[in-house]
């Protein structure tokens with residue numbers, strides 16, 4: 001299955017909109033993947049000696065390297081370009097989405113009002129939304145995850161799916177296998193014969209990782225939660241457009257409200273790097289509480305681990321924290337996932353933390369998985 005399947009809730013770009021979005025995607029790839037590594041030469045040849053002259057010693061820590069590079073005109077130019085292409089990506093997608101909103105609203109209403117719906121949507125205006133998520137435009141997504149302009153507003157989810165597709169291609173992620181399909185393959189290899197009947201996808205956003213579970217395990221009841229109402233309205237219609245049964249709920253991962261032992265499989269995708277350590281710890285405790293004995297959780301995320309990076313690369317990857325509104329970037333990159341999982345109740349021998357490879361592309365994801373005893 002494609003990572004970005006076609007469906008009725010996708011905005012249709014005009015020729016010129018598609019050309020511009022495609023250009024910006026290619027420019028992002030070029031700035032982020034081709035130009036970025038060259039910054040290291042500017043560090044070695046310019047910023048490091050300049051810093052040594054000014055301060056009397058070479059920069060040695062990520063913070064000192066950051067000070068040195070912030071004074072370097074080549075890095076300043078690169079950083080401004082990187083920021084500008086991210087802003088332009090959202091602006092480009094936004095033009096299509098706003099032009100398409102009247103048509104998509106009709107599609108959305110039709111999908112949500114169908115009598116033969118497969119799944120459901122439950123919103124909770126009293127849902128506890130973390131303050132930092134409410135007031136942040138994470139990775140500069142306009143309006144952020146909690147954008148909510150009324151009862152028929154699905155723009156947050158439309159932004160996430162359309163912008164996210166351009167964004168991930170520009171990060172070098174493949175377009176064939178979805179993140180969920182990689183995890184389904186991991187389940188087959190790691191837990192042969194495991195066939196979940198109740199599945200929960202935590203922090204589901206637009207639901208792109210929720211639907212592949214319903215497709216892979218058609219006998220299972222699939223639930224998915226997030227705190228963003230606009231994300232969930234979109235996710236619900238998207239799943240219906242794909243003809244897949246998923247039950248979406250507006251709930252916080254730290255306190256999901258589902259009964260103890262009510263799932264065989266609990267997953268999250270690309271969520272931990274946007275959560276505080278306390279939230280990730282609570283999500284692990286919820287995973288343990290929600291699983292039946294023998295049940296499995298898998299939490300997958302970006303392959304960003306500072307323990308594998310030297311001081312320069314820690315500075316380099318820190319860019320997203322400072323300029324791409326990723327408040328928990330470093331918290332995630334330095335967290336102790338095995339420790340958080342064993343503190344949540346999983347036995348150390350049942351925990352695996354490592355990498356999962358994308359089969360169609362040279363890209364690796366980080367995974368933390370455990371089986372409940």
Ligand SMILES: C[S@@+](CC[C@H](N)C(=O)[O-])C[C@H]1O[C@@H](n2cnc3c(N)ncnc32)[C@H](O)[C@@H]1O
Nearest residue numbers: 145203204205208209226227252253269270271
């Ligand atoms: C990067 S997106 C997840 C993407 C999605 N799982 C996918 O694979 O396409 C991170 C999501 O985490 C959600 N989130 C952050 N904190 C949360 C919390 N405490 N409870 C529930 N959802 C949360 C955000 O609203 C956002 O939709």
